[in-house]
Amino acid sequence: MNLLSSWAYGLRLGPFPLIALVGFATYAAVVLAAATILVGRRIGGLRRRAFKIHRAIAYVAILLATFHLLLGVSLYV
Numbered sequence: 465m466n467l468l469s470s471w472a473y474g475l476r477l478g479p480f481p482l483i484a485l486v487g488f489a490t491y492a493a494v495v496l497a498a499a500t501i502l503v504g505r506r507i508g509g510l511r512r513r514a515f516k517i518h519r520a521i522a523y524v525a526i527l528l529a530t531f532h533l534l535l536g537v538s539l540y541v
Contacts, residue, residue, distance in 0.1 A: 490529045493521055
């Protein structure tokens with residue numbers, strides 16, 4: 465867990481630690497998934513395709529959130 469903790473809170477990728485970058489990416493994926501469904505409702509021809517894209521983005525958001533959780537918990541374990 466020390467390796468994961470050092471990755472999480474190290475400043476290797478710019479001014480933010482990796483845990484913050486993964487958190488930002490998770491938030492962006494959730495917002496993008498919601499926007500996909502909203503756009504799909506407005507444009508009838510994209511409804512079926514929008515749901516498939518929404519589902520894929522939601523899976524990515526779940527994976528990012530799980531990684532974000534592991535990075536956060538690594539400090540305490």
